[in-house]
Amino acid sequence: MSEVYVIGHKSPDTDSICSAIVYAGLKGYKPARAGEINEETAYVLDYFKVPVPELLENAAGKKLVLVDHNEAGQCVDGHDQAEILEVIDHHKMNFNYPNPIFIHVEPVGSTATVIAKMFKDKVKENPTYAGLLLAAILSDTVVFKSPTTTEEDKAIAAELAQIAGIADINQFGVDIKKAKASIKGKPVADVVHVDFKDYDFAGKKVGIGQTELVDINEVYERQEEFINYLKELKESKNYDMVIFMATDIIKEGTELYFIGDPAIIEKAFGVKPQGNSVWLPGVMSRKKQVAPPVEKAYCQ
């Protein structure tokens, strides 16, 4: 049998990368990534002394297991000429595949939580796998602050921390988050694209990027630069709407920048935007608090 690649989405985050590494390790497959890793993930891999997975630029002709995503728009190039064997995820489903395959999705805070549940006994014997899964849970739940967090995530994180020998979970979470929590000196295009996802909402092409910060003033200071870049991006890639979430993990809220119809934003969030942005207190999660209301606004 030819090699099977376990791969996350095109803007890989810590959950996508760590889930791919652990799932591949447990099943005898090969971990891969569909894009560059971010600083947070680099910090985590370095912490546990685990190599960065191989970059798969085109998956045509390969066998794939998809982790942490299922929508075609977020999938590695060439996936439409690949054979998909399995999907392990925690996102909303928008998946169409001509053969029955193994699919397991749970509405929890991270794909890592799903994998930790599926392979409880095997993870117990492997402190590195436990550490990688813990880091992914803390990353995706923004150290349990995101509303995507479930009691299951917290309980499993506590077990994983014990196996991995991490004494202070919260401190470890903050250390992970800090690794990418400054945009100082970074080009706006890089900031917008480090965690960016494409959606198809009722036939409309919508792109949503997100950055997490410990001080949102870093974005406010360069506001014009961001707005201009988003305008360019919308034009050049034919988006109906481009959204950029600047999420302050200390203040617990998001300044949401958008280029597109302001009526959609008002309908989605019930607040009239000022110019090209709106402050959304308590909003931390693209998946739970931004993508669903925007999709709903387009579908009405």
Add this chain to the structure above:
Amino acid sequence: MSEVYVIGHKSPDTDSICSAIVYAGLKGYKPARAGEINEETAYVLDYFKVPVPELLENAAGKKLVLVDHNEAGQCVDGHDQAEILEVIDHHKMNFNYPNPIFIHVEPVGSTATVIAKMFKDKVKENPTYAGLLLAAILSDTVVFKSPTTTEEDKAIAAELAQIAGIADINQFGVDIKKAKASIKGKPVADVVHVDFKDYDFAGKKVGIGQTELVDINEVYERQEEFINYLKELKESKNYDMVIFMATDIIKEGTELYFIGDPAIIEKAFGVKPQGNSVWLPGVMSRKKQVAPPVEKAYCQ
């Protein structure tokens, strides 16, 4: 919390009904059905002295667990105004839902196999549940003759038979199948619709019905009647293609009747059809041997 209904597809077969009954029983939910049960299922429910689940004509405003299907076109009316909590299935995925939910799909012969795996320990304690799941496996795999059958289905069926006290699995399977294996005296519309599914193949509306027989001559004798009915059905419901599979479980093959573009049928099966039908030796499974090649033919 309002009642949760566990429900199969609109042309309920033994797998849809038995899976709904057992899953609902195990989780404290309510089993339901989205259409009339067939004679095979009636035989099985009578055998195990289990009541027919409640008919849900419209699911608007209800909470649902979908078993044995995931495509909107096969789902109970009003599902778009219902809350879907879970999907347990063994079919190809064509599911789009705005929130992350629990989804578990495996490429095995029946949904009953998936449920038996998920709740191994609880099923061990309940001979009736074991019997219902066994009947569903035997029904969906055509007593292990369908190419959808996996080694897992056979192994699990053997365990379930022991729990349920069924000594001769094959005989039990044939008894189940015989219960609906004659179309004598039945109107053609009833025969076509007792197991009928709608598909969206690249934007084309395709309907595929199937009947299983011990003697296919029963269909040959009334061939014109069937073809005329399929023509009417295509016109009145605006199908691009209507297919009716008359599957002989003894001869192990299917006479496939169709109304629609013959070029699609030729492309799908590599055989030039004669008039409105083609004999396909070895073809037993709509899911594995008919729907995928037809979809592929439309997509090319």
